[in-house]
Amino acid sequence: MHIPSSFYGLYRDVKPRCRRLVTNLARGESLNDAIGTDDTVDTATQPGMLVLEGPSPLLGGEPHFHCYLLHFQIKKAQFEGRLNADMVEEIFNASLQTEWAVLGLIAYQSAMWFDPPEKWRSTRYQPMLKACLQFWDTFEREGERYSAGSNTSNNLWNLPNTIRYILANMGVSKAVLKAPLPATGLAGVVALALGGDDQSY
Template sequence: MSIIFLPRSINAVWPRLSLTVTSMLIPSSFYGRYKAVLTRSRASLRHLARGGQWNEAIGAEHAVDTANCPGLIVLHGPSRLLGDSSHFHCYVHLQQILDALSDGGLPAAVQPEIFHRSLQTAWGVLGLLSQPNVMWLHPKERHEPFLKACLQYWDVLLQEGERYSNGSTTGQGLWAMHTNLKYVLANSGFSIELLNAPLPAGGLADLLRRGGFDFSGASYEPAPDRS
């Protein structure tokens, strides 16, 4: 596993990087066996509880290239089928934060900042796509910035091919998965038949336009969160 060290100002530079590479850079703390990733996520909670920042808490500057690491990109779990091998568990850190928020282990004030930081990276969007993390998409005012970020990183995410998993040992393409993207689209009026069909020739952008979301030339920009 090769680790790439990135600058401290990672949120400023990573969006531009992710649009030009043919594989994804993901924090090394997300990669490994589930139990190892879970242990690291709990260490990140302690960092956040002491007032640390999100990117520092997860060690975002220590990135691994998905092209150099075997395994699946896992969005749901834990899965007994995947427990003995290394994968990218992209949902775990955000899931653990939700648990800590619900039991008082973290103050509610950290949630909006982490949500907006997650929208600024491809791997952050993957965490939000995970079904166990659906509460990150409440209130409904978060849906549009989430959709905009999905569109911004969609080509990067698709380049991984049939490597995504909700716990199965067999990978799938991202659009074939049950994710929070389809949850948000269903709640925006898209039919189940449309969401279960292949994407149109114009891809996700075309689908969003059909539903009245035209983000042409737009990218996610942080905005005040009133939640």
């Protein structure tokens, strides 16, 4: 998977890069324009975990992919009044088009993008699930490389994430969400949320 180089490194270096990107977004640039010609880093050739929550003192000494940080900073800027709702909605829609940005929305610190459910269930939940399904094979190929701030890693499904948050708010049971993915994968669990019948449970 290719991730913008701005997100790779030590947290203390990645955070100001993400803040600069948010400043560009606040000036009216699109997500793609803000990222611009930023080089990407191939996760297959660089060490480090795919970090979905932070900052964490456990991860301070080595470079990692801080996948959650830009989308966290975007929401922070919205709360502070530096980005308006229309800008954030445009960023959300653009984020669904690329693997790295969808992963940023999957990070549990991005749950604020989908809360409260009564506001976003009808507009953001299904597009987000569709994007997750589109890129899920890529995310799974990373294996047990994801971190929620710990110095031990796990696979993406087993960590707190917004996919399970969304599915829970769509009526999927806790038992299903706490279990390993079935043979039908994420698609089988999403089918339950959309009213399908997955027989693997």
